[in-house]
Amino acid sequence: MIDFDLVNKWINTNPVLVSIIKFMIALVLILIVIQLLRRYLKKKISNTVIRYKAQKGIEFIGYVILIFLAIVYFSGSIKDFTIIIGLFTAGLAFTLQELILSIAGSVYIFLVKVYKPGDRIEINGIKGDVIDVDSIYTTMMEIGQWVSSDNYSGRIVKLSNAFVFKGPIYNYSQDFPFIWDEFNLPIRYGSDIDLAKLIILKIASETLSDYTAKSKEQWNEVVNKFYIEDAEVDPTLAISLTDNWIQFNLRYIVDFKKRRLTKHTLNEKILLEIEKTNGKIILASTTIELIKIPDLKTKRDGEVK
Known part of the structure; x- marks a missing residue:
């Protein structure tokens, strides 16, 4: 039989641990809901483009809810939102700068529409068709390298979204395909x-x-x-x-x-x-013209000069 007095005593003496447990339960539930909604959309939406955008939208909304919930839950008040964000950014800016830059890059790609799935781009010396863009990586089906022209090489490349800030991006298809x-x-x-x-x-x-x-x-x-x-x-x-x-x-x-x-x-x-022109037009090729053949002197074995 559960001793509720003992449980209440433990809860009162470990408020931080209890808060973390509650938050983890809420986190798991939200992640489960996101996955269930993604599977539901995958079954119900036949159009590939619309299905992809809907799934990404659900994923993005879920992450926003998680961040908002974490801030409100642990701060206790929305008024501390700006201070917490500032402290959080300052604490992680050095150790997680590449990750933060990648997340900022994904937001930049989404808002500015630098490229989208289906576009053919070249970035950081890599050419390929964009097949996915998430919060950290851009996934590409590579073209070129050891194969000629614009054929697929067969390799799938994951590239950090941070590269959108580090160099030029060549888009073969945006605005003018x-x-x-x-x-x-x-x-x-x-x-x-x-x-x-x-x-x-x-x-x-x-x-x-x-x-x-x-x-x-x-x-x-x-x-x-x-x-x-x-x-x-x-x-x-x-x-x-x-x-x-x-x-x-x-x-x-x-x-x-x-x-x-x-x-x-x-x-x-x-x-x-x-x-079909019967010699009226002839394709050319590289030719070599010998102007003069030099004189060659030969001598047989045993022959006296």
Whole structure:
């Protein structure tokens, strides 16, 4: 049988310990509720984007409630909120500065919209698609490294949110989900240059028509939003002369996730059309011209000079 007098006596003599136990119970209950709500939303919401944002919203609200509860519970009054926050920040600023900076970075990312899940970014020398942003880390699916072009390497990278304050962030998709790309075609001297220009620009315009049309509208929004000059989004061709060939430089706009595929398609179509010209256009390659072959003197064994 429980001796309630003894229990009350223990509670009265250990008020701090009792407060901590009560707070831990409240903490566990709130965490359980957060997880239950996340699972409920996962089952009920089919849209991936909305489900992700709803789960993150519940998680954020839960953490805010926990912090508020801790401050009110242990201070006993909301009037001490500012003092407690100041003492707490000063005490942890040195030992947990990276953690604090990471949390501040997550708030900055959320408020300023530096990037969001689904964006392709480069930060701290790492390129990849953002697949998650939490209160401490940004999680990315890495691209590049030992694989060519913009293909996934297969590695998932967790990067501290503190890096948003430490260097530039390159965003491939925010506001304007297109990028400019280009490649060079070497054409041999003596080829039909006008025909080559016609073929390259015709194929580029037909292949990239959807990207060009969509990018024009979005580029106008970028120009209106930022202090930036207007730019050419239609495919353009520049010609330069080299020692060995005429170099055609094709510049065009493309979806940031389809750069490699688009370049392959353009090269393939242009090559097929050039082969149909029956020698009017010839792709060039590096050549070596021998001006003079030096005289070589040989001597057989036993031969007297």
